[in-house]
Amino acid sequence: MDFNxxxxxxxxxxxxxxxIRERYPIEKRHQFAASDVGFSHEMWRxxxxxxLIGALMPPSVDGFGGTGEDILLVFEALGRGLVVEPFLASxxxxxxxxxxxxxxxxxxxxxxGERVLALAHGEPDGRxxxxxxxxxxTQGAEGWQVT
Amino acid sequence: MDLSYTAEEQAxxxxxxxxxxxxxxxxxxxxVRKAQRLTKADYDEWHSLLAERGWMAWHWPVEHGGTGWxxxxxxxxxxEMIAAGAPRIVPFGVNMLGPVLIRYGTQxxxxxxxxxxxxxxxxxxxxxxxxxxxxxxxxxxxxxxRDGDYYIVNGQKTWTTMAxxxxxxFCLVRTDPDAPKRQQGxxxxxxxxxxxxxEIRPIYTLEGEHDVNEVFFTDVRVPxxxxxxxxxxxxxxxxxxxNYERTxxxxxxxxxxALAGLxxxxxxxxxxxxxxxxxxxxxxxMARLEIDLMAMEIFNLRVVAAAGEGKLPGAESSLLKIxxxxxxxEATDLMRRAVGPYxxxxxxxxxxxxxxxxxxGPDYALPLARSYxxxxxxxxxxxxxxxQRNIVAKHLLGL
Numbered sequence: 001m002d003f004n005x006x007x008x009x010x011x012x013x014x015x016x017x018x019x020i021r022e023r024y025p026i027e028k029r030h031q032f033a034a035s036d037v038g039f040s041h042e043m044w045r046x047x048x049x050x051x052l053i054g055a056l057m058p059p060s061v062d063g064f065g066g067t068g069e070d071i072l073l074v075f076e077a078l079g080r081g082l083v084v085e086p087f088l089a090s091x092x093x094x095x096x097x098x099x100x101x102x103x104x105x106x107x108x109x110x111x112x113g114e115r116v117l118a119l120a121h122g123e124p125d126g127r128x129x130x131x132x133x134x135x136x137x138t139q140g141a142e143g144w145q146v147t
Numbered sequence: 148m149d150l151s152y153t154a155e156e157q158a159x160x161x162x163x164x165x166x167x168x169x170x171x172x173x174x175x176x177x178x179v180r181k182a183q184r185l186t187k188a189d190y191d192e193w194h195s196l197l198a199e200r201g202w203m204a205w206h207w208p209v210e211h212g213g214t215g216w217x218x219x220x221x222x223x224x225x226x227e228m229i230a231a232g233a234p235r236i237v238p239f240g241v242n243m244l245g246p247v248l249i250r251y252g253t254q255x256x257x258x259x260x261x262x263x264x265x266x267x268x269x270x271x272x273x274x275x276x277x278x279x280x281x282x283x284x285x286x287x288x289x290x291x292x293r294d295g296d297y298y299i300v301n302g303q304k305t306w307t308t309m310a311x312x313x314x315x316x317f318c319l320v321r322t323d324p325d326a327p328k329r330q331q332g333x334x335x336x337x338x339x340x341x342x343x344x345x346e347i348r349p350i351y352t353l354e355g356e357h358d359v360n361e362v363f364f365t366d367v368r369v370p371x372x373x374x375x376x377x378x379x380x381x382x383x384x385x386x387x388x389x390n391y392e393r394t395x396x397x398x399x400x401x402x403x404x405a406l407a408g409l410x411x412x413x414x415x416x417x418x419x420x421x422x423x424x425x426x427x428x429x430x431x432x433m434a435r436l437e438i439d440l441m442a443m444e445i446f447n448l449r450v451v452a453a454a455g456e457g458k459l460p461g462a463e464s465s466l467l468k469i470x471x472x473x474x475x476x477e478a479t480d481l482m483r484r485a486v487g488p489y490x491x492x493x494x495x496x497x498x499x500x501x502x503x504x505x506x507x508g509p510d511y512a513l514p515l516a517r518s519y520x521x522x523x524x525x526x527x528x529x530x531x532x533x534x535q536r537n538i539v540a541k542h543l544l545g546l
Binding site: 122128 | 416418419488508
C-alpha cells in the first residue's frame with residue numbers, strides 16, 4: 001500500500017498550495033464570499049489559468065487529470081484555503097454528465113474559467129433522495145420543454 | 148408523595164395565563180415565535196408591563212417590590228411565559244444585582260439602584276468573564292486600585308451579554324493581587340458604562356448575531372461608594388448570586404417549546420412520501436428527546452419543590468445544567484435536521500421586524516440553523532458541562 005504522491009502530482013500540489021497561500025488570503029476570501037455572487041469570477045479565471053479546473057477533467061475531453069488522485073489533491077488545497085469558487089458545482093457535479101457525453105466545447109469553456117455550471121438535481125420534496133424526480137422533460141419540434 | 152399541583156398553584160397558573168393573554172402584546176410574541184431580533188425597546192416594553200403588574204422581581208422580598216412567589220410559583224410563571232411566546236426577562240439587573248444589593252448593599256445603594264432596576268431606568272450588564280478567566284473565574288485580572296475616593300479600574304471583560312444595550316455594569320475586580328487565595332482578593336464594583344475610558348466592542352457569535360461583547364477599561368474612575376460588600380469580599384457576593392440561577396437553569400420550559408415546534412415541523416416535512424415524524428430513525432430520536440425531557444422535568448420539579456421547603460439545591464443544579472443543556476441542544480439539532488437542505492440558506496435580514504421577503508423554503512426553516520449554532524454555547528456557559536461533571540463527581544459521587 002503506497003500513499004505517496006508521484007513527483008508530478010507533488011509538483012501540482014505544491015503549485016496549487018502556494019498559489020492559494022499567496023493569492024487567496026482569508027480576508028479576500030471573506031470578501032468574495034460576501035459578494036452578491038458569492039465568489040469571484042476574476043479568481044475563477046486565475047484558477048483556470050493555473051490549470052486547476054483542467055486538472056479535474058480527463059484527457060478524453062481535453063483535460064489533463066480527472067482521476068480520483070487529481071480531484072483529491074485539488075480539493076484538499078481548496079479546503080485548506082476555504083476557497084469559495086464553484087469547483088464542486090462546475091468542475092465535478094456539472095461537468096460529470098458533460099464528460100459522459102463528450103461535450104468538449106462546453107467543458108473547454110469551463111476549463112478556461114469562462115463558464116460556470118450548476119447541476120439542478122434537488123427538488124423541494126426530495127430531501128436527499130436522488131431518485132425523487134418529478135420534473136418532466138418532453139421533446140417537441142422546437143426542442144425540450146422542461147416543467 | 149403527591150406530584151400534582153395544589154389548588155392554589157393551579158389558580159395561580161390560570162391567573163398568569165389570563166394576564167398573559169390580555170397583556171402580552173401580539174407584536175412581541177410574534178417576534179419571539181419567528182426568532183426575530185428583539186430590540187432594547189422590545190425588552191423595555193415587556194419589562195414595564197411586568198413591572199406594572201408587580202411581576203418583574205421574582206427573587207426580591209415583597210417589601211422591596213418582589214412578587215413573594217414560592218419556587219413552584221416561579222416555575223409555573225416561567226413555563227406559561229415561555230409557552231405564550233413572551234420575551235425572556237433580561238436577568239442581570241433584576242435577577243442578579245437586585246438580590247445582591249438587597250443582601251449586601253448599603254441603604255444608599257438600595258435606595259438609588261433598586262427602583263431604577265424596576266423602572267428600566269438602568270440596564271445592567273454582568274462583568275465577570277475575562278479572556279483568561281472563564282471557567283476559572285477566580286483567576287480574573289481586571290484590576291481596581293484605590294486612589295483617594297476612587298478606584299482606578301484597568302482590564303477587560305468578555306462575553307458580556309447585551310453590554311451594548313446597558314448603561315451600567317457590575318464587575319468582579321481584583322483589589323488585592325497578593326491575597327493568599329485568589330478568591331480573597333476580589334471585590335464587587337458597580338460601574339457606569341458612560342465613564343471615560345470604557346470601550347465596548349461587539350463579538351459576533353457563530354450564527355452571525357451580536358448578543359455579546361468585549362468591554363475594555365482604561366483608567367476608569369469608579370467612586371468608592373460603588374463598592375458592594377466589603378473590599379476583597381467580592382467572591383462571597385458573587386457566590387450568593389449563583390443561588391438565584393439554580394432552579395431555573397435546566398431551561399425545561401424552553402425545551403418543551405422546542406419539542407412542540409419539532410413535532411409540528413416533523414408532521415409537515417416529507418421523506419420518501421410520508422411525514423418525517425413517521426420515519427423510524429427520526430421518530431426514534433424524537434422519542435429519545437421527549438423521554439429525556441420528561442425525566443428532566445420531573446427531576447427539576449423535585450428540586451423546585453425541595454427549594455420551596457428551604458432545601459436549596461447543591462450539586463443537583465449541576466445535573467440540571469448538564470442534562471438541560473444537552474436536551475435543548477438536541478432539540479435544536481433535530482429541528483435543523485428536520486428541514487434537510489432548507490436549513491442551509493441564511494438570510495440575516497429576515498430576522499428584522501417587518502421583513503416582507505420570501506424564504507427559499509418554508510418560513511419555519513429560516514431560523515433553525517441559527518438556533519442550532521447559537522445553542523452551541525449552552526454546554527459552555529454558566530459553568531461548562533465539563534466543570535459541572537467535575538462537581539457531580541466530587542459532591543455526588545464522592546470521587
